[in-house]
Amino acid sequence: MSTNQSAAPDVTRRSERSRRAIYEAALALVVEVGYPRTTIEGIASRAGVGKQTIYRWWPSKADVLLEAFLDMGEQAAQAAGQVPYTIPDTGDLAADLRLVLRATVDELRDPAFEAPSRALAAEGVVNEELGRRFVARLLEPQLQLYVDRLRAAQDTGDVRPEVDPRIALELFVSPLAQRWLQYTGPITYDYTDTLVDYALNGLAPR
Amino acid sequence: MSTNQSAAPDVTRRSERSRRAIYEAALALVVEVGYPRTTIEGIASRAGVGKQTIYRWWPSKADVLLEAFLDMGEQAAQAAGQVPYTIPDTGDLAADLRLVLRATVDELRDPAFEAPSRALAAEGVVNEELGRRFVARLLEPQLQLYVDRLRAAQDTGDVRPEVDPRIALELFVSPLAQRWLQYTGPITYDYTDTLVDYALNGLAPR
Structure with missing residues (x-):
């Protein structure tokens, strides 16, 4: 700027x-x-x-749009009193992840956010250069917050030490993203709570 | 037809x-x-x-394109000797899932498949009616194969009985889909093998 x-x-x-x-x-x-x-x-x-x-x-125009999106995100975060934005660490990993995914559900359903985000995401699917810039500037910084929270959980023994946090976060973030991008299913708090349960505890019996 | x-x-x-x-x-x-x-x-x-x-x-035109995609998928499956297409059940759930996700990696990287699939997927992001038809005709029938395999695994005690198979499959299918749609990371066999491990065994220590 x-x-x-x-x-x-x-x-x-x-x-x-x-x-x-x-x-x-x-x-x-x-x-x-x-x-x-x-x-x-x-x-x-x-x-x-x-x-x-x-x-x-x-x-x-790509630069204008990317900054417009970053600005929209900052305005929304300031309005919600979430600056600087981090994922809470209450010591209860499941509760922290449920909270932040519920907030993402709210954001994905916000009409002011949804229409421009869909337009940019759609172009990113067929325009690799724009897609990669979109991810590097907008999405990856948000994903890194999950990496930080999962690393902290590894330090406290709540996540297996051999797990790669950058892949692990995709178990609960990507299903929500795909439902939003492709209309593969409803987006609700119950749904994201279930994703956190399955991702942390696995599908196989313990 | x-x-x-x-x-x-x-x-x-x-x-x-x-x-x-x-x-x-x-x-x-x-x-x-x-x-x-x-x-x-x-x-x-x-x-x-x-x-x-x-x-x-x-x-x-939407109907022409959807049938063109279904036909392309059938041709590819016939060429690979996979008709009717199902997910194998060898009794080893992890091995079966790794196999079918590796085949999906190959398909996503096939240039004949990639360009038209991206064009249709991109439109589906901003065109809800087309997106939902795309899912109902092309994607959901494939996802139901995972539901069948996970239900069989519940019968043999390899998946927790309280797990919803339609959500569970998203833990390994959606991360691959998001990496493909949004260029959020490389698509490799190692990656999909890791997803199967995390999804079945969870991120928390056992």
Whole structure:
């Protein structure tokens, strides 16, 4: 982000207003016309700014959209009082995972989040370069929070020491993601609670 | 499928040739221009048939594409000698699941399968009606094979009796699906073997 912090306050405020208008325009356009037909010109026109204003701050429409998503996530986290965002560690791993997955269920069902997220995720399926950027900037940082929590659980003996946390988290995160991406089943708290139970305790009898 | 089995053999052969040309044209077009810009007219033109020929057999482009995918899957299964397709039951659940997930890894990496599957999956993310049809016709029948195998494992005491097989299968199927859909990590035999181990035995110590 390149607003000039040493500029006069009214210039900074104007820049901040433009930046927010650009994010909103980008998110709205990608929902309405899809990623391929979203253009810098279209975003500029809808945001009421010159396209040079956008090019001065971002090299491409992908960059505008990725920052718009990061900003949307930060706004939502601030509104929920969750900054900096981490997964709680109460000492009860199952309870902590259930809590954070229930919050993800709420987020996935939030209409403000859902439509632009689907538009970007759909493009990522057929556009590997965008898909990988989307993951690196938006998804992987969230997954790393699960890695941290599972590592802490390994330190306390609640997760087997030989388990790879980066794969282990997929046992409860990926089923929820697939149900959301592909409509393979309903998304409920009961469902994510069950995933945590199965992932921690396994399917085989003990 | 509505080829007329009582017609003279040359008519049936001609119909079969047209049907196959239509499937190939539909799969090629959805890769090249995406689902929204694939049209019955475009498929007819590329297949060298009149568009009325297509409308006589299928009510919409979605129906053509879904049957083209089902046909591609059947052709692949026949070529691999896997008809009717089931998950083996050798009595060793882990070995059976590892085998079938390794075969899925091969399929996901097959270029003939990958490009049209990505085009249809991407559209399904933003087009709920198509997404749900895609799942009901293509994906859910495959997932039910895992349900059958997990139920058999419950009968032999290899899976906890209280486990819901339709959710349980997602612990190893969905991580692979998400890595494929979102490029969240490499897709290898080692990876799917690890998923089977974690899903059956759980992440918590025994």
